[in-house]
Amino acid sequence: MKLYENPFSSAAMKVRAVIHELGLPVTSVTVDMPKGEHKSPEFLAKNPNGKVPTLEDNGFCLYESNAILCYLAAHKPESGLMPADPKGMALVQQWLQWQATTFGPSTTEVMMETVYAKMMGRTKDEAKYAAGMEKVRRDLAVLEKSLAGKEFLCGKLSLADFSLVSCLQLRALMGVDLEAFPHVKAWVARMEARESVRKSLPPM
Ligand SMILES: N[C@@H](CCC(=O)N[C@@H](CS)C(=O)NCC(=O)O)C(=O)O
Incomplete structure (x- = not known):
């Protein structure tokens, strides 16, 4: 492949x-x-x-x-990254679709005005950045509630965790602070403790 x-x-x-x-x-x-x-x-x-x-x-x-x-x-x-039982599979799909339709687009708006703007040599559009950040905070609040009392989004480690955490891996460059979202912060730390996730980062 x-x-x-x-x-x-x-x-x-x-x-x-x-x-x-x-x-x-x-x-x-x-x-x-x-x-x-x-x-x-x-x-x-x-x-x-x-x-x-x-x-x-x-x-x-x-x-x-x-x-x-x-x-x-x-x-x-x-x-077990994609469970075979109907409820387990549907929950992983729910989060994959939420990533594609909601969290991915919000975090991309912020990345466009930070990481990608820098790469393309253009200045940050502050209004677009602020609008993106508002959506990112809205979505982080959803993740925060969903992660309360859980190690991983669907209980056990699954594709959902890999898909969603990728949107936050460049958070320092994006200016995204997780202090107000302690469950998200702990989950990101848990995911970033995995060698597989660390190895997926770009050279910086
Ligand atoms: N929904 C797609 C998004 C893919 C995507 O937007 N890729 C960006 C890089 S992160 C890209 O190739 N952009 C080039 C372009 O839009 O011309 C996925 O999850 O694979």
């Missing part, structure tokens, strides 16, 4: 973490995004959205990071 990715993509970070967690043999291919490699005809043939991450397995191409996580976990069902 080959993973087309970029070190600073949070969507790629979660995929790298799960690859390390499961010990799967996946080769990483860095897509040179500043050069526009993700919009080349060769890359668009693998993912017509022109986005990373994209997985290729013997000609089978898959995009959307949470779908990639499900595909990888299906190779090691014994890991």
Whole structure:
């Protein structure tokens, strides 16, 4: 398997973490995004959205990071990262979809005005940053309630934890402070204590 990715993509970070967690043999291919490699005809043939991450397995191409996580976990069902029972599976899916529709977009708004603005050499738009931060705090309040009395989002470690924590791994650069969210802070620390999650970070 080959993973087309970029070190600073949070969507790629979660995929790298799960690859390390499961010990799967996946080769990483860095897509040179500043050069526009993700919009080349060769890359668009693998993912017509022109986005990373994209997985290729013997000609089978898959995009959307949470779908990639499900595909990888299906190779090691014994890991329990995607439970087989209906309620367990539905809860993990609930959080994967919440990440894709809610927390991912909010944290991306903040990343656009911090991490990515810096990379692209443009100044931060303060109004857009403030609007993004308001949404991030709204979402952190949901996570805070959901993590009360739990080690992991769905009780046991699952794909949901890897998917969501990836949105917070660059929090220092994003200016996101977790002090007001102690359950989230403890959960992030628990996830970042895992070698797989640490290894997924970009070089900084
Ligand atoms: N929902 C997608 C998001 C992928 C995404 O937006 N990737 C960004 C990098 S984090 C990208 O490739 N952006 C390039 C572009 O939009 O042109 C996923 O979870 O895989």
